[in-house]
Amino acid sequence: MGVEAQWLPGISVDCVIFGFHENQLKVLLLKFLKSPVWALAGGFVGVEEDVDQAAARVLEERTGLTDIYLEQFYTFGDLARNYRATEEHRDVNAAMGRSEEEFAWLSKRYITIGYYALVDYSKVHVNPSGLSDASEWMDVSALPKLFLDHNRIVIKALEALRQRLDDKLVAFELLGDTFTMSELQVVYETILGKRLVRTNFQRKILSLDILERIEKKYTGGAHKAPYLYRLKS
Amino acid sequence: MGVEAQWLPGISVDCVIFGFHENQLKVLLLKFLKSPVWALAGGFVGVEEDVDQAAARVLEERTGLTDIYLEQFYTFGDLARNYRATEEHRDVNAAMGRSEEEFAWLSKRYITIGYYALVDYSKVHVNPSGLSDASEWMDVSALPKLFLDHNRIVIKALEALRQRLDDKLVAFELLGDTFTMSELQVVYETILGKRLVRTNFQRKILSLDILERIEKKYTGGAHKAPYLYRLKS
Numbered sequence: 001m002g003v004e005a006q007w008l009p010g011i012s013v014d015c016v017i018f019g020f021h022e023n024q025l026k027v028l029l030l031k032f033l034k035s036p037v038w039a040l041a042g043g044f045v046g047v048e049e050d051v052d053q054a055a056a057r058v059l060e061e062r063t064g065l066t067d068i069y070l071e072q073f074y075t076f077g078d079l080a081r082n083y084r085a086t087e088e089h090r091d092v093n094a095a096m097g098r099s100e101e102e103f104a105w106l107s108k109r110y111i112t113i114g115y116y117a118l119v120d121y122s123k124v125h126v127n128p129s130g131l132s133d134a135s136e137w138m139d140v141s142a143l144p145k146l147f148l149d150h151n152r153i154v155i156k157a158l159e160a161l162r163q164r165l166d167d168k169l170v171a172f173e174l175l176g177d178t179f180t181m182s183e184l185q186v187v188y189e190t191i192l193g194k195r196l197v198r199t200n201f202q203r204k205i206l207s208l209d210i211l212e213r214i215e216k217k218y219t220g221g222a223h224k225a226p227y228l229y230r231l232k233s
Numbered sequence: 234m235g236v237e238a239q240w241l242p243g244i245s246v247d248c249v250i251f252g253f254h255e256n257q258l259k260v261l262l263l264k265f266l267k268s269p270v271w272a273l274a275g276g277f278v279g280v281e282e283d284v285d286q287a288a289a290r291v292l293e294e295r296t297g298l299t300d301i302y303l304e305q306f307y308t309f310g311d312l313a314r315n316y317r318a319t320e321e322h323r324d325v326n327a328a329m330g331r332s333e334e335e336f337a338w339l340s341k342r343y344i345t346i347g348y349y350a351l352v353d354y355s356k357v358h359v360n361p362s363g364l365s366d367a368s369e370w371m372d373v374s375a376l377p378k379l380f381l382d383h384n385r386i387v388i389k390a391l392e393a394l395r396q397r398l399d400d401k402l403v404a405f406e407l408l409g410d411t412f413t414m415s416e417l418q419v420v421y422e423t424i425l426g427k428r429l430v431r432t433n434f435q436r437k438i439l440s441l442d443i444l445e446r447i448e449k450k451y452t453g454g455a456h457k458a459p460y461l462y463r464l465k466s
Contacts, residue, residue, distance in 0.1 A: 008243055008342070008344070009242055009243065010241055010242065010243065010244065011243065011244070011310075011344060045310065045344075048312065049312070050310060050311045050312050051308065051310030051311070051344065052310075052311075072307065072308065074305065075284065075305065075308040075346050077244075077278065077283060077284030077285075077346065078283045078284070078285075079281065079282070079283050109241075111241070111244060111278075111284060111346075113308050113310065113344075163396065163397070163400055164396070167396055
């Protein structure tokens with residue numbers, strides 16, 4: 001089947017996959033096959049597929065991840081999103097041995113629909129496949145120059161995450177099932193990029209009435225052990 | 234010039250234009266030429282145009298409005314966004330006397346990028362042109378069945394507006410240059426769809442330190458006249 005019968009022209013989806021590890025917000029990046037270029041997990045939209053479905057499928061195909069929190073945040077459609085303009089794209093295509101038809105089809109502006117994914121880092125086992133030969137979690141504040149405008153897409157995803165931090169309770173998607181108050185505070189601080197006052201943070205979170213306190217973390221030295229919390233179901 | 238050389242295939246922009254009048258949040262709708270169908274101000278994206286530029290151009294072409302607050306909020310790409318599926322679209326095209334080429338080109342799924350616009354109702358003089366023969370401000374809570382999924386697009390725009398109410402100070406875009414505290418409160422209440430406690434609202438707004446109190450609204454009976462405010466520049 002030709003590319004034109006299979007995919008919508010000029011449209012793609014890109015997934016910014018956030019995870020939280022060692023007190024840092026990380027983004028999962030993929031390296032193009034036989035190329036030094038790192039990029040977000042992206043792909044095209046099938047002719048018979050909703051864009052939300054496309055984002056979930058791309059995420060699964062590129063990383064092996066299924067059934068995770070995924071939310072559209074912005075669509076990038078500047079004229080400059082033109083693969084022709086990039087040396088790196090020519091190199092990537094050559095390295096991948098793409099056909100003339102595929103190359104011509106790819107050498108246009110792509111309007112890309114951005115999604116962010118929030119994953120529990122400890123549960124994730126990434127399995128890059130198809131277009132990538134490596135994956136890596138990179139610190140969001142220390143990314144290399146990524147493919148095309150993917151650095152800008154990460155920045156915009158982080159802005160969206162900040163805006164939705166209170167409404168959508170996104171922070172909890174980045175944590176395990178149980179967590180201490182200070183673990184939760186560090187997630188908030190990392191996303192917001194600023195320190196929070198511990199007592200104020202705790203009061204605010206508890207006032208939302210969404211947490212359940214479950215047990216002491218350690219059995220010994222109980223007077224010093226932090227409480228564990230989980231989201232009320 | 235053929236449609237394919239001029240426009241990106243399968244992509245459109247739609248503008249949800251909000252205004253505030255008589256204590257109600259309104260949406261500006263356009264009626265398709267020689268058709269009973271109402272729709273948002275929408276159009277295509279030029280081959281040599283950023284999507285943000287396209288949204289501003291469409292807004293100007295369809296309504297005569299320029300230089301107004303416009304922000305992307307969501308992209309709609311379900312399979313069901315297929316003009317073929319709608320009787321109303323066939324009628325609209327027939328009424329407009331579109332060519333076979335245009336009709337074939339339009340008879341596909343369109344992924345549409347949604348923008349909301351916030352306008353000062355009192356300053357707006359709408360000038361529908363081209364594809365429309367009428368325009369009307371309709372109460373956002375009492376819309377008729379609109380073209381395609383445009384009702385859903387309005388609902389999603391309103392959700393985005395609510396989320397950004399505090400961050401972006403969007404409420405002020407809907408008011409004139411000066412306003413009373415109770416006018417401001419009604420805008421907030423209308424967007425949020427709920428009543429707010431007057432003293433709490435006033436304290437919260439004033440604590441943001443963004444308003445400048447300028448003068449009494451009336452010269453007579455000064456003890457009863459409300460203060461006027463404007464945004465600090």
